[in-house]
Amino acid sequence: MPREIQTPKTEPATATAGGTNSPLVQAESKATPALMAAGREAAPEVSLAPLTKGSAASDAAVAPPQAARVRVESHTAGLSGAVARRQIKARAALPLPRWTISNEGILQRSDDDGRTWAEISIEPGVKLSAVATAGSEVWAGGAGGTLYHSSDTGSTWKRMNLNSTETVVSIEVSDPQHLTASTEGGEHWISEDGGQTWQANL
Numbered sequence: 001m002p003r004e005i006q007t008p009k010t011e012p013a014t015a016t017a018g019g020t021n022s023p024l025v026q027a028e029s030k031a032t033p034a035l036m037a038a039g040r041e042a043a044p045e046v047s048l049a050p051l052t053k054g055s056a057a058s059d060a061a062v063a064p065p066q067a068a069r070v071r072v073e074s075h076t077a078g079l080s081g082a083v084a085r086r087q088i089k090a091r092a093a094l095p096l097p098r099w100t101i102s103n104e105g106i107l108q109r110s111d112d113d114g115r116t117w118a119e120i121s122i123e124p125g126v127k128l129s130a131v132a133t134a135g136s137e138v139w140a141g142g143a144g145g146t147l148y149h150s151s152d153t154g155s156t157w158k159r160m161n162l163n164s165t166e167t168v169v170s171i172e173v174s175d176p177q178h179l180t181a182s183t184e185g186g187e188h189w190i191s192e193d194g195g196q197t198w199q200a201n202l
Contacts, residue, residue: 106119106128138153139195142167144165146159163200176194189201
């Protein structure tokens with residue numbers, strides 16, 4: 001009879017929570033914690049907080065340097081000053097208006113060197129006969145001893161007290177403070193304070 005041949009039974013290696021019978025498994029279980037610890041030491045975790053509006057980091061990222069702001073402000077101020085100076089020079093370069101009295105006794109002004117004339121009404125019903133200028137200072141006189149003064153090239157006028165009833169036919173302006181007004185009757189009135197007071201020089 002043939003004999004039964006029994007092969008020896010081998011028990012497979014099993015791993016338990018407390019250990020394992022397999023050397024390979026033991027080696028892996030021992031190496032895994034060490035590798036994990038080494039990885040944590042080599043690559044530390046870094047947390048990046050997002051930039052938010054109003055934060056110090058956000059302000060530092062978007063705000064221009066102080067020196068740059070100062071340069072921009074000083075450059076703007078320089079431009080403003082240059083523009084103002086050009087405007088002043090342009091006004092100073094404009095020619096002063098010309099003045100005359102028409103045959104009807106009306107004061108006339110020309111801003112284009114006499115090519116055209118515009119009538120200037122100082123006071124209704126007053127007939128003028130003399131005009132004189134000194135820069136922006138304008139003087140105009142007429143019937144009944146009337147005398148008017150403008151310090152802003154004819155924009156506004158003030159009536160002066162000449163203390164005469166005769167028609168003013170001539171006005172001489174030595175400078176804004178010294179003036180002489182002459183009448184048709186031969187009177188000569190002198191002022192040394194810009195027309196505030198007048199003295200008769202008969």
